[in-house]
Amino acid sequence: MVQYMQPRLDTSFAALSDATRRGVLEQLARADASITELADTFRMTLTGMKKHVGVLEQAGFVITEKIGRVRTCRLGLRRLEEEAAWIERYRQLWAARFDALDEVIEELKRREEVDGQEK
Known part of the structure; x- marks a missing residue:
């Protein structure tokens, strides 16, 4: 939604x-x-x-x-708390996605090393 x-x-x-x-x-x-x-x-x-x-x-x-x-x-008296909170939610989302991508890359590197050692 x-x-x-x-x-x-x-x-x-x-x-x-x-x-x-x-x-x-x-x-x-x-x-x-x-x-x-x-x-x-x-x-x-x-x-x-x-x-x-x-x-x-x-x-x-x-x-x-x-x-x-x-x-x-x-x-003005207006602060940017609401805008900063909105940005922070997306920063956390993207940080989590990049962390997951890093894990996938590290796993692929480990597999590549194992495959290279078996040959």
Whole structure:
């Protein structure tokens, strides 16, 4: 049975799928910044940066506050526990599969050695 990801995961991974948005998060981890500063840093238009910030804000990763004519961005309170747990489940699955593959390869090597010694 197919399990569909929760909408929150979809929103998070969509927000994190873009290199610019990941860069914005890295920038905001160092210091709050205005949309103008972010646009300058990433060499893009204000409109383009507003769209990126909007996606991050919708996912809960960024909070914006308008003071006068300046919209300042800072990291949101949203953590990545749910996303990390989802990734960890698949990491464990793949680790188990690779461990099983290693066992098969080791068994094939042992058989090959035995077959070579019998000849």
